[in-house]
Ligand SMILES: CC1=C(CCC(=O)O)c2cc3nc(cc4[nH]c(cc5[nH]c(cc1n2)c(C)c5CCC(=O)O)c(CCC(=O)O)c4C)C(CCC(=O)O)=C3C
């Protein structure tokens with residue numbers, strides 16, 4: 408099938424102190440996040456002058472992508488829209504319509520299923536198309552890429568580099584991903600089984616550890632939000648480092664497999680909080696890089712595109728079914744990425 412453009416769809420982030428609050432209001436509208444948590448997260452952003460690294464990282468990925476597309480002779484223009492901050496997806500889709508785009512592929516900057524990683528991006532697509540009306544282009548979202556060989560290799564090499572930097576082959580490998588409420592993780596995948604998100608994280612971790620040649624590893628969580636009485640995926644990475652220390656582990660390599668690039672959560676919760684905890688305990692600590700700035704990441708996006716344009720067979724390392732692809736916001740299968748009780 409032919410497409411006129413690619414929409415690069417991301418989370419968005421503030422680019423100055425005055426943008427932090429309105430950005431956070433957009434992220435948490437109707438999500439039941441307590442104001443104390445918002446104050447705390449606002450502080451994290453202000454620590455970096457109110458500028459999230461996410462937009463710069465996304466611009467870099469898009470530049471690399473545009474270059475790779477050109478090198479392969481595909482003149483697909485790349486548009487950029489976000490869920491929570493400018494450029495907002497509604498404005499971008501309006502511009503695409505004005506430019507005459509009739510049908511576009513959408514690359515979301517999340518490897519995962521579940522509400523935050525997949526369903527909410529479908530909702531963004533629906534909202535933007537409704538805002539634009541009849542002229543809105545058809546938007547086909549690309550699939551979840553948690554087990555794509557290029558994503559796995561980029562992460563595995565980052566883990567290898569972290570081990571080399573630390574100079575301790577005995578360090579414990581700890582993968583982290585964004586925690587979500589247990590109820591959200593009850594969401595099923597296209598295989599009809601629950602915990603699609605945490606099962607994908609476990610599978611990516613297994614594949615990356617295997618390719619990096621590391622036998623023993625843990626999967627833990629970070630960046631918990633929400634009110635304290637609501638159960639989220641545990642343990643938290645900082646608590647886990649304490650526990651490893653109590654068990655006599657001397658050093659850790661932390662791989663933020665759950666993030667495609669060095670977002671604020673990565674630089675704050677890992678490079679600050681987790682690193683500080685390790686230092687306090689006298690443990691060795693190295694944080695592995697993320698896949699986004701590896702040229703293989705842009706190459707992977709090109710491959711995901713060609714699955715649709717050239718009907719190339721999806722490259723996947725796991726036996727878990729391909730998921731997350733849908734047209735104009737429809738889910739890939741009934742009930743996929745929707746949690747039990749909504
Ligand atoms: C699974 C997942 C991903 C990975 C998939 C994907 O990438 O999409 C992700 C990514 C991101 N999350 C981000 C930022 C935030 N997430 C928040 C809140 C929340 N995230 C959640 C989950 C996820 N989040 C959840 C369940 C909440 C609770 C509120 C709700 O149910 O929606 C809040 C509110 C404050 C707080 O409570 O932390 C902020 C500011 C940024 C940008 C960072 C930057 O600026 O560099 C990125 C890439």
Ligand SMILES: [Fe+2]
Pocket residue numbers: 585
């Ligand atoms: Fe988040």
